Amino acid sequence: MSGVWVWIEQADGQPLSASLEALGLARALAGNDPVTALVFGQSVDGVAQAAIQSGADAVIKADDPTLALVRFEPYIALLAKLVAEQQPAVVLAAATLDGRELMAGAAADVDAGVLTDVTELALDGDTLRALRPVTGGKVLRVETIQDSGPKFATLRARAFKALEPDASRTGTITEVAPVLAEDAVSTKVESVEQHAGGVSLTDASIVVSAGRGVGGADGFDPVRKLADVLHGALGASRAAVDAGWIPYEHQVGQTGKTVSPDLYIAIGISGAIQHQAGMRTAKVIVAINKDPDAPIFKLARYGIVGDLFEIVPALTEAFRKRLN
Amino acid sequence: MHVVVVTKNTPDTEATITVDANGGVNWGDKMVVNPWDEYSITEAVLLKGAHNVKTTVVTVGTEQHAEALKHGLAIGIDQAIRIWDPALEGDDSLVYARAVTAAIKKLGDVSLIIFGKEFSDSASDAHIYQVARLLGWTMLGFVAKIDAVDFAGGTIRVQRLTEQGTQTVSSKLPAVISVVKDINEPKYPTFIGIRKAAKADIPVWSAADLGVDLGSGKVKVERYQELPKRVGQVELIEGATAQDKAGALVDKLIEEKVL
Numbered sequence: 001m002s003g004v005w006v007w008i009e010q011a012d013g014q015p016l017s018a019s020l021e022a023l024g025l026a027r028a029l030a031g032n033d034p035v036t037a038l039v040f041g042q043s044v045d046g047v048a049q050a051a052i053q054s055g056a057d058a059v060i061k062a063d064d065p066t067l068a069l070v071r072f073e074p075y076i077a078l079l080a081k082l083v084a085e086q087q088p089a090v091v092l093a094a095a096t097l098d099g100r101e102l103m104a105g106a107a108a109d110v111d112a113g114v115l116t117d118v119t120e121l122a123l124d125g126d127t128l129r130a131l132r133p134v135t136g137g138k139v140l141r142v143e144t145i146q147d148s149g150p151k152f153a154t155l156r157a158r159a160f161k162a163l164e165p166d167a168s169r170t171g172t173i174t175e176v177a178p179v180l181a182e183d184a185v186s187t188k189v190e191s192v193e194q195h196a197g198g199v200s201l202t203d204a205s206i207v208v209s210a211g212r213g214v215g216g217a218d219g220f221d222p223v224r225k226l227a228d229v230l231h232g233a234l235g236a237s238r239a240a241v242d243a244g245w246i247p248y249e250h251q252v253g254q255t256g257k258t259v260s261p262d263l264y265i266a267i268g269i270s271g272a273i274q275h276q277a278g279m280r281t282a283k284v285i286v287a288i289n290k291d292p293d294a295p296i297f298k299l300a301r302y303g304i305v306g307d308l309f310e311i312v313p314a315l316t317e318a319f320r321k322r323l324n
Numbered sequence: 325m326h327v328v329v330v331t332k333n334t335p336d337t338e339a340t341i342t343v344d345a346n347g348g349v350n351w352g353d354k355m356v357v358n359p360w361d362e363y364s365i366t367e368a369v370l371l372k373g374a375h376n377v378k379t380t381v382v383t384v385g386t387e388q389h390a391e392a393l394k395h396g397l398a399i400g401i402d403q404a405i406r407i408w409d410p411a412l413e414g415d416d417s418l419v420y421a422r423a424v425t426a427a428i429k430k431l432g433d434v435s436l437i438i439f440g441k442e443f444s445d446s447a448s449d450a451h452i453y454q455v456a457r458l459l460g461w462t463m464l465g466f467v468a469k470i471d472a473v474d475f476a477g478g479t480i481r482v483q484r485l486t487e488q489g490t491q492t493v494s495s496k497l498p499a500v501i502s503v504v505k506d507i508n509e510p511k512y513p514t515f516i517g518i519r520k521a522a523k524a525d526i527p528v529w530s531a532a533d534l535g536v537d538l539g540s541g542k543v544k545v546e547r548y549q550e551l552p553k554r555v556g557q558v559e560l561i562e563g564a565t566a567q568d569k570a571g572a573l574v575d576k577l578i579e580e581k582v583l
Contacts, residue, residue: 011488069491072456072463096487097466104450108418108457113542116417116448129546134447135334138341139349141446142546151542186462186496190481194489202487206583230583248468248506249485254337254444255359255505263582273337280551284582286573287558302576303558304569314570322574323583 004030004123006056007038007079007093007102009070010047017203018094020054020162022155026092027055027163029123034058036088040075042068052171055163059173066178069189070098072105077179080109083150090123095154096202107152113145114152119159119281128153136254136277157202158260195249199233207261207282209235209252211275213268213289213308217245222312223267229319235259235279237269253278268308271296288312325377325475326434329368329401330424330455331361331392332383334445347547351445355388357395360440362510363503367470368438369400369511375475378402380431384412384423390526397521398513404524409531409538415446416541421454426534428459435475439502441466449502456500464499468506473497 004026008019026035037051040062048059060082066074079102083091091106093099095117107114113128115121119140120131128151129144145151201207208227214220220234227234235252236245252259254274264282269275271287271294279285280299287300288311297303304311335341337359339352357365365381372379381396383389384407393404407423428434437456442449449465456463466485471492473480481494485504513521531538561576563569577583 009487016487072453072465076457097485098487100449101453101463101465104417104453105457105463107450108421108454111418114417114450115543116450131549132447133551134548135341135351135445136337136447137551139343140549140551142347142549144544144546145542146544147542186499187464188494190492190494192486192489192491200487248504251505263577277337284577284580286577292560297558297560299554300558301554301556302573303560304573305560306566306569310566311570314566315573318567318570318574322578 002089003033003036005036005038005088005091007091007099008047008051009094009096009098010041010044013043013046015047015050015054016094016096017162018096018155018157021157021160022092022094023051023055024162025121025155025160029090029121033089036060038079038082040067040078048173050165053165053167053169057171059171060176061173062176062178064178066180066182066185069192070102071185071187071189072101073185073187074178074180075102076105076109078176079106081179082176084110088150090128091150091152093154095156099154103152103154110150112150112152113147114154115143115145116154117156118153119156121153121155133281136273137258137280156260158205199231201233201235201250201252201257201259204233204259204261206230206232206263207235207252207259207279208232208265208267209237209269209279210240210267211237211269212239212243214240214245219268220246222309222316226265226312226316226319229316229323232261232263237275266296266300267312269296270294271299325375326380326431327368327371327377327436327438328380328382328428328431328434329361329364329396329438330382331365331396331440332358332385332443333389333392334358334443337444343548343550347549349548355391357392358440359444360442361392362440363505363507364438364440365396365399365401366508366511367503370508371436371473372400372402375473377435377475380405382407382424382427384408384420393526394521394524395513397524398517399511400517404526406526406528407534408528411531411538411540414541415545416543417448417450418454419538419541420451421458422536422538423531423534424451424455425458426536427529428455430529430534435478435497436473436480437500439500441502441504452500452502459498459500461498461500462495464493464495464501467501467503470507
């Protein structure tokens, strides 16, 4: 069998935008072959429908309490079994934390290659060719898998375009059962704590980040207001995280998250190479810093030299007026 | 009971990396321990301090990766092992994972394998999950805190990051975990530690020593290329007041349809 499969990740019953981007790419890679969405979880009919509207011809659905939360063993056991039986040409997922685990794990089970966190992907006969940033995005690397069997890849969020959802699209839905029963799974998720509000950094089209220049935890208040007005995600440099001004989950950079937004606003961030590793693929970078020699100005498209405690509130106000 | 940490050397973060006309890459001269592994190695040393476990640091690589092992020994890991075989040339995660898996089996009494979140040079973490899968162990990825571990009882409870927040997960051992920066403050080598590490005998295990056929990788690195150059220099927004500058910037962003 041929065709392209996409594992659709979800949060609160909605597919992640990065998964819909993967469906968009799958549609382009598959040509005349079918695109199949894999929807695992509990009460996931809405996700299955959304996948069809965003480009899937078929859905393989597993609806079971053991799959309610993404867990390594039951998800991979099911994914690898389906791939081994049906032999899709390509299996894709967003390069989220879970997507990376599942694609690599299933690839090991079926003895296949996996290309991770790619920003370009092409399928030419049995050759899957990827472009991916390495060494903190300092250089790009071209990797290939040449194989007639299944080939796996994870896709960097915001590197590919989702299709416009089309409510008139139809597709088949096949139900499958989980492979592992609950007592065969080693892990139990005891509790889940959601981030308090805010937009996910990895998915965000706008990221507003602050660093040492804000001077303390309170210094994030005006930055947070700017992020809110822009419906953007709040980021931070390592210096601000290490100082305890903001939790680690906001850290952008080498030992934090990698983001690729349309707009990255760096406030009071000097732009150390470790920070650049997490944000240099942003489309437009704006730097606000009182030091005109800060390295961030070498990456930035626009810069404002000045006191961030004057500039940021003024910027928030200017955006509020213009965007409303 | 045994805790194993897997590491490697990666190019220094500050290094200038260049690509030649044939698509080859020069990583610069200086190598350092993979930045994420400062946390994984430290965590193994902390576990050793709190529990009656042996610790081993493993690398898969040529002689140049011995430095990463010495870093581990210098901060308190008990022993180091280097795995190398010509079959490991290239950069296929599954071939790499087969080598690590065979080493874990040879060590015999491993309860926990700790990885840093990813290798910073290849920007890949696939090998981590593949080791877990090849061993048939579970995987606890992106661990920000080990709440509790009972090596004798064979259980662990961790807090792991997800895209949406944090999960508290309990699991049976043996397990593979990957750790993120939140987990600890990295330990740094002491003078005495560095001297001890310099004298350590580091065995090298080949595929034959491991009794494993590493196979050939399906992923091939074809070439490297430079990033597309950013067009133009920064445009500094001028204005008499903060409001003027802010207004001018917003106009530019809207004009360019960034928003």
